[in-house]
Every structure is written in C-alpha cells, then in structure tokens.
Amino acid sequence: AQSVTQLDSHVSVSEGTPVLLRCNYSSSYSPSLFWYVQHPNKGLQLLLKYTSAATLVKGINGFEAEFKKSETSFHLTKPSAHMSDAAEYFCVVSDENDKIIFGKGTRLHILP
C-alpha cells in the first residue's frame, strides 16, 4: 500500500537559516511526488512536483526537493528562511492507480 510520512509535525528555524522538511514515501511504483504549502486560512498551493524527470526539482519561492529512490525520500529544502515561509507544508504521493495520498503536514515556524 502507498503511504507518505512527514517526519516532523513542527519545525522551527530562525530567519535566514536553512529549512529542511522531511518526507518519506512507500511505493512499489515510480510515484509522482508533490509539495504543497498552506498559509493560514488559505487553500493549498503547489510548491513543486516530481514526475520521473530530474531528481532535483526546483519550485517557487526558492524551495527545492530531491527525489532519492534508494532512501524513498523527497525532502524539501530552502537555503534561507523568510518570515513569509511560515505555513503548513504537505508532502503528497500519487500511486500507480493515480490515488493521491497526503501526509499529515509539517508546520514551519520562523523565528525572528
């Protein structure tokens, strides 16, 4: 069965320091993987996606993620956090039956 695990429910970083949000997936198929961001009281916005092309995927607002098949991971990173990055982030996997599975989310806090 497909699954996605976001390893941290909350992450706090200082403004200007790197961000790492961790995501592991389980899939017997080469999946599509996504990261979405949700700002307070807003809908979800696509940050980036992986669909079996380049393993290093660049997204909006300086975020990127690397698909590592050997580690079944798709961690989200950003070199320097900004206050506007404070939000909830969802890792999402799409399996061979095109079923979409959401992780439970990681809330990113940015400390001034």
Place this chain on the structure above:
Amino acid sequence: NAGVTQTPKFRILKIGQSMTLQCTQDMNHNYMYWYRQDPGMGLKLIYYSVGAGITDKGEVPNGYNVSRSTTEDFPLRLELAAPSQTSVYFCASSYYRGPPYNEQFFGPGTRLTVL
C-alpha cells in the same frame, strides 16, 4: 482565470440540517475532488469525479453526496449534518489524474461548523 472558487467561506449548521457546498473551476479540468481537512490529519478525499456525469467515492464518503452535471461545477451535499462533519472542506481540480499533469489546484476552502 479565477481558478477554483468555493462558496460559502464559512457556515454554521445545526445538527440535522442540510446544505450544499459549491465548487466551480474555469480551467476546463476533467478531474475534480472534494477533501476535508481536520487538524493534524492532513486531507482526506471524500469524493472525486473524472468528468461530467461520473463520480466515485473516496476515503471518507459517508454522510456526503456529490453530482457533476457540468465540467465546471462539482457541488458537495451534506444531508443530516452531524458534529463529526465539522471541518474545513477543500475542492480541487486537475487536468489529468496521472502524471505528468496531475497537480491539483485548490479552492480557498469552506469552514463548516455543526452545532
């Protein structure tokens, strides 16, 4: 393009009442979805549709109904509202369901409280 729009933004229902959450997209997407979001639980799929006239159950369909008479609209109906249906509801659409164009576009959500 307005993208995906949802109405209302907020609603309070009494137990046993019914209501329809509206969802419209103007991107000519065939695929549309309804999710509910509960704190700390991510998003759960309620129903989805692969085109006008075709709908199917997701992970948590009980207590809900949908219809898809046009490509643009995908209303979600709650019959006999219960406190367990207190949640934030998101509608989404996508061009395809499989890769590579399967990213979903989300509406702003409807916050529903059942008292």
